[in-house]
Amino acid sequence: MAKLIGEQVETFTDKVAANDEGGKGCASLKFIRVFREYNREHKPDLLSLIETRVNGGKADSVIAKLGFHRSHRVEATRFSGGIWICWKESVCVNVLKNHSKFVLVKVTSTSFRQPFLVTFVYGSPNYSKRRLLWEALHRTIPVDGSPWMAIGDFNTIFSPTERRGGWTLGKRWHPFRFLAGWVEHLVFSDFVKENLRVSANMSTVHSKFTNQVKRWNKDVYGHIATRKKLLTKNLHSIEIEQIEETWHILIKLR
Template structure:
């Protein structure tokens, strides 16, 4: 194992020695991770873990015995010895069990007692199953009667406290290459938050100061003779001053929001409600898409470009676009006078009318200034 550790470029290692040619567990980690093993046996390693001086959590690395009776005793032992349900916990490994029938493909269904026993272990320890991305199954058998059995035996189970720390966790299965199991990759890194776009808030207009801030910033002149450039600069200055005013005026709103959250948590079973929301968010997140060549595209920017390219192509016509012969056979419905009216220059009054008949919160432009801004600030 020490040769394996060096080849994989890990700094430290802890092993539970095999019995003969079977069994054995290994835990390898790098120097940026602090691991303190405090309990072990043939089927699990328990350790306190700290990565990059972040929050501590308990990792229970599990190998479920292939024999059901021994596996059931293991689940009972782990449940009875779990005296730290209030600290962040994660159970990781090959459990040799599944939670539902759809996690297996094969000739025979999983016995019901197997499912119920494993589910009871998960429920008794208040654990949440992290959704798996990539391969649906993590283990496959040798062909039997020309049928390959596939199961999701490997997984990560965490409690609510752990999920609070790593809300953007990502679990994916890599392809099985030299083993009948797929390696699991657990990514706990926080996703980079996208900068929130500016939006003119409806509750701002309830404050007289808001109108004063807008009118003051809009009166600013830079001497530019280009009307569009002048409008753009005024708009940008207005947005900047509105954001500064809002941060000063409503700086204590975070405390009010926090109090309301506490009240909401008391009404709703906060742990279950929030955990369900986080789990659904993880399940719905798009981590990769397959392009027309069958290649997997990863990364948020690359996925957005792929989607844009797909719909651009979808709504772009192909082939001969000369429709003259078809058009000549269509009876005319638009007269010359109607066409001249349609092609006439747009007047300021038409623009103003179009803006002011919009719903107050409808169709904000890219700058975040909706109809409420134009209709209630007295500058137009």
């Protein structure tokens, strides 16, 4: 099952930021080490890196060390911004639109029933430029009912409680982690149609839908982390039983 990993609190992006040396982004000496830790844990088939701050030959060199078979990138501008998309042979990725602040791709694989669209976004910190981005994004939304999502760094706050005076408090709250398995679920398409109402205020749209899909993942789809822990615990119990059974057999043979 393909995994699409976007930025989220306490995951890979925050680890890179914590180890970033002087704002070097993916050119940081610690980047590859931190990335490999993340890759071992999550094993993503498709990955997006936002605000890479690396261009040209240096970018090619870093991407070659990530362990993915294919890649596409939007160059950073004066060491600011940049979008990298990397994927393995388990998925097929076709770039449909290349924009300075986002990339729209179509993802297909034999592991899920139908293709879906993903827009990887890096929103400008400038409000006026960000409004132009929302308008451009709105024009790329499929009208034929195809599954579509937008992930990345939107450089916006999602709640008035994050702002005090002219200052934004704490970290930006990033969108959820999207699992391709959701697309295969029988009721997910209806859930999206019912709960995702696109409007000009993208911050409100993402905030509301993020909360709704988190509840849906836990109550309907089944929280993947909880299921993983339960399966690991069951496997461990089986291994212990097998060891004890083998031990008793060896004692009898003696």
